[in-house]
Amino acid sequence: MINDATYGVFIALFIIFIAIGFLGKRFRKGDLSKIEEWSLGGRNMGTILVWFLVGADLFTAYTFIAVPSSMFKIGALYYFAVPYVSITFAIAMLTMPRLWRYSKKRGYVTAADFVKDKFNSRSLAMLIAVTGIVAELPYIALQVVGIQAVLTSMLLGTADIGLISSVAIVLAFIALAGFTFVAGLRGVTLTAIFKDALIFITVAAVIIGVTAAIGGFGHAFSSAPASFVTLPHKFSSAYISLFLMSALALYLYPHAINGSLSAKDDIKLRRSQSLLPIYALGLAFIVLFGVLIYGVPSALNLIKSLPASSSGVLVVPTLIEMTMPGWFVGFAFLGIFIGGLVPAALMAIAIANLLTRNIIKEFKPKLGAHLETRTAKWIAVLFEFIALGFVFIVPATYAIQLQLLGGIIILQTLPAVFIALFTDKLNKYGLGVGWLVGIVSGIWLVEEANHFGLLSTSLMSSPFGLLFIGATATVLNLVIVLVWSAVSPGKASKEFLAATKGI
Amino acid sequence: MDNKKVVAAILIIIPFVAYFILPAYNAQYPEAFGLPLFYWYQIIWLPISGIMFYIAAVLIDMGHKRTAPVPSGNGRRRRRKSRKSSR
Numbered sequence: 001m002i003n004d005a006t007y008g009v010f011i012a013l014f015i016i017f018i019a020i021g022f023l024g025k026r027f028r029k030g031d032l033s034k035i036e037e038w039s040l041g042g043r044n045m046g047t048i049l050v051w052f053l054v055g056a057d058l059f060t061a062y063t064f065i066a067v068p069s070s071m072f073k074i075g076a077l078y079y080f081a082v083p084y085v086s087i088t089f090a091i092a093m094l095t096m097p098r099l100w101r102y103s104k105k106r107g108y109v110t111a112a113d114f115v116k117d118k119f120n121s122r123s124l125a126m127l128i129a130v131t132g133i134v135a136e137l138p139y140i141a142l143q144v145v146g147i148q149a150v151l152t153s154m155l156l157g158t159a160d161i162g163l164i165s166s167v168a169i170v171l172a173f174i175a176l177a178g179f180t181f182v183a184g185l186r187g188v189t190l191t192a193i194f195k196d197a198l199i200f201i202t203v204a205a206v207i208i209g210v211t212a213a214i215g216g217f218g219h220a221f222s223s224a225p226a227s228f229v230t231l232p233h234k235f236s237s238a239y240i241s242l243f244l245m246s247a248l249a250l251y252l253y254p255h256a257i258n259g260s261l262s263a264k265d266d267i268k269l270r271r272s273q274s275l276l277p278i279y280a281l282g283l284a285f286i287v288l289f290g291v292l293i294y295g296v297p298s299a300l301n302l303i304k305s306l307p308a309s310s311s312g313v314l315v316v317p318t319l320i321e322m323t324m325p326g327w328f329v330g331f332a333f334l335g336i337f338i339g340g341l342v343p344a345a346l347m348a349i350a351i352a353n354l355l356t357r358n359i360i361k362e363f364k365p366k367l368g369a370h371l372e373t374r375t376a377k378w379i380a381v382l383f384e385f386i387a388l389g390f391v392f393i394v395p396a397t398y399a400i401q402l403q404l405l406g407g408i409i410i411l412q413t414l415p416a417v418f419i420a421l422f423t424d425k426l427n428k429y430g431l432g433v434g435w436l437v438g439i440v441s442g443i444w445l446v447e448e449a450n451h452f453g454l455l456s457t458s459l460m461s462s463p464f465g466l467l468f469i470g471a472t473a474t475v476l477n478l479v480i481v482l483v484w485s486a487v488s489p490g491k492a493s494k495e496f497l498a499a500t501k502g503i
Numbered sequence: 504m505d506n507k508k509v510v511a512a513i514l515i516i517i518p519f520v521a522y523f524i525l526p527a528y529n530a531q532y533p534e535a536f537g538l539p540l541f542y543w544y545q546i547i548w549l550p551i552s553g554i555m556f557y558i559a560a561v562l563i564d565m566g567h568k569r570t571a572p573v574p575s576g577n578g579r580r581r582r583r584k585s586r587k588s589s590r
């Protein structure tokens with residue numbers, strides 16, 4: 001139910017959220033004109049803070065909006081999100097502490113910094129930076145889609161809904177840009193904790209409340225189509241390739257690396273990553289909202305009455321609205337609302353770091369430390385507004401599809417970032433060619449699978465049944481890199497090797 | 504590779520295996536709390552994998568010297584020294 005209490009609670013909590021964001025400036029005070037202080041919180045976050053920061057910024061509008069809506073439409077296939085968020089943290093705990101140690105020693109802020117130093121190659125570093133930025137953009141846009149979904153649900157039936165929700169989004173982004181600029185990563189970390197508290201309470205309340213009201217999950221499953229109860233066999237390979245490749249992709253995203261590098265030390269980082277599968281319990285249940293809604297006829301009918309283009313993203317907000325008291329709807333909606341805003345802020349910071357350090361600085365090497373930070377701050381703000389603009393231009397369904405493409409693209413940086421952490425033998429030209437083949441084949445296969453039309457699937461048919469295209473493209477890339485490097489092993493830069501001995 | 508690393512590797516691999524054996528859990532029965540096996544199996548493996556990964560993390564870092572608190576002589580030591588060993 002939506003009433004005045006909904007709006008009251010929503011607005012009051014939003015004001016608290018913004019205040020926390022700005023107060024972040026004073027948290028573990030540092031000189032915010034230095035890029036390490038502004039964008040990595042001075043590399044000073046302990047186990048619990050990193051747990052919240054990385055956790056909160058990995059479970060985003062993708063989790064709260066996109067996965068449950070796909071679950072609602074397609075069924076069990078989208079439960080791949082659960083194994084994905086278990087094993088991705090095994091990959092994180094093996095790779096991130098190592099990257100952290102190199103970064104601490106050599107002053108890296110981005111993965112491209114590492115690639116540039118290790119291979120002594122600016123072009124390869126730029127390639128990695130551009131890939132990161134391009135893959136991250138639809139991810140930010142998806143956050144705005146989530147934010148918009150909450151406002152649409154909250155204002156449904158109001159006259160001028162378009163105008164009011166646009167004004168609200170713009171205001172929210174101005175506030176967000178303000179605290180990103182002023183407090184940097186510190187603001188993001190503190191708001192992440194606030195956001196998580198709201199989200200966890202919401203998930204628990206809805207799961208308990210709704211299952212109690214409709215007489216258990218069994219009722220929802222028996223009302224849903226058969227493809228919800230178990231995974232149809234034709235999707236077996238798709239399921240495994242989706243969760244495995246998504247798990248490999250996650251920590252290649254600039255925002256995940258940015259969050260990891262803010263840890264205080266490598267041991268704290270490893271421990272916080274290792275515990276994140278427990279955090280993911282929230283996700284396992286929120287994805288089930290896509291099934292639960294089948295057991296709540298009022299919510300299901302409302303969704304079915306909406307146009308197909310917008311109904312998908314409204315599954316979670318509608319279920320909450322139809323089953324919870326007004327004040328709680330305000331509470332939960334704000335949780336989802338800032339669940340999009342907080343990651344968007346971290347993503348903007350990560351993009352700003354890449355663009356400033358790995359691209360602008362390459363052309364303007366004389367950029368001083370202060371000017372570098374100032375540039376990064378403005379770029380972060382700029383990208384927050386670009387993402388905002390994106391959503392006014394591109395329909396919501398597109399954002400989810402572009403996000404699929406982003407996952408395939410970011411995977412192509414796997415050899416240069418993850419494998420290079422563990423071996424000095426990779427050949428930089430092999431890495432470049434592998435990247436190119438991965439990107440081109442990935443995009444081509446996606447286009448082909450969608451018959452060069454609207455993107456609706458990232459699966460292709462193969463001798464193993466339906467397969468996630470990210471897997472095919474990455475295997476091609478890996479084969480090229482490994483064979484090339486075996487035939488003609490590359491050399492890591494001498495300076496890098498000397499400085500990182502014994503790490 | 505010492506024994507600790509081997510145990511850590513096994514602890515990390517087990518959850519992968521648990522999720523890879525899809526045909527073993529892609530079924531409706533037995534149900535728990537109205538959830539088909541497919542769902543509850545994958546949910547309970549989340550906390551189990553978290554615990555396994557945590558033990559693996561501790562094993563990997565045993566005997567590994569910490570990078571951060573190494574005194575580098577440039578005055579960047581942490582202010583709250585008393586909490587350094589409370590981890």
